[in-house]
Amino acid sequence: MRTVEINKPPSLAALYLGVLLSSRKRPGPIAALPRVTYVRPHVVLDPGHIANYARICGFGEAHGVPVTYPQILTFPLLMAFFGSADCPWPALGTVHLANSIKQHKQLSPGEALRVEVSTGELIAHERGQVFTLELKIAREGDIVWEATETLLRPRVKNPAGPAFVSAQNTEMPLSHQADFSVPGNIGRRYGRVSGDLNPIHLSAISAGLFGFRRAIAHGMWTKARALAAVMPNVAVARAQVAVEFKTPLYLPARASLWMTRDGQGASFEVRNAKGNKPHLRGRIGYQ
Known part of the structure; x- marks a missing residue:
């Protein structure tokens, strides 16, 4: 496994220039991803940034470092990978299918962490080539948080790997728990805190360039x-949460939360206001 160490991430402008230049790549079939790990060896959890992220996503101060927050720390590495020769396909047009997170130990603001992104496996999908990226965060040598990004590169013919099987395809008996508003500027607000300024999330005009009728939520x-x-x-000290992204959440929107709890955790969905179309489906367990 080759290692690419990035001590000081490039500016967002430089990262997105690499992403734009990656559009010159010509999508096609491959036998395997190159075995490579991108590393940020020293990243400090910034209390102010955590608080801003929590506020935008609806977490309270009592939640501590949100279980999804460490994903933000991997973003410069993800962009570096997509803009490099290690990624066989363009970044723009790649679809986020699923995300699973395992938190092994509680994180605290001010801690110094090592952040890694490694290439994963290829999976065949009826719409193209699925591939995974493995994300890990270590504290003093111990893995405290890890995640798997599952991504689809559409229209790749003869995709490699075993057939994709949804892990969240069971129609669960859920009950309506709450409704919430999704403001039209949430894509820009989340984009600023996360670094993910993909045009499909920013405005109706920029999203329209990629075939969307309005901007969609991250x-x-x-x-x-x-x-x-x-x-x-x-x-929480330990948590495991896996979701699949089902349909775009167009902005602005009114969304609904549906859920059922059991002895091991909870199954949940984010649906449209009518409750008849899922945007996201997932399962969580925590301690």
């Missing part, structure tokens, strides 16, 4: 907003 904002309502109003 999938990871939708996940975080749901967890802010689903999780107890305390910081």
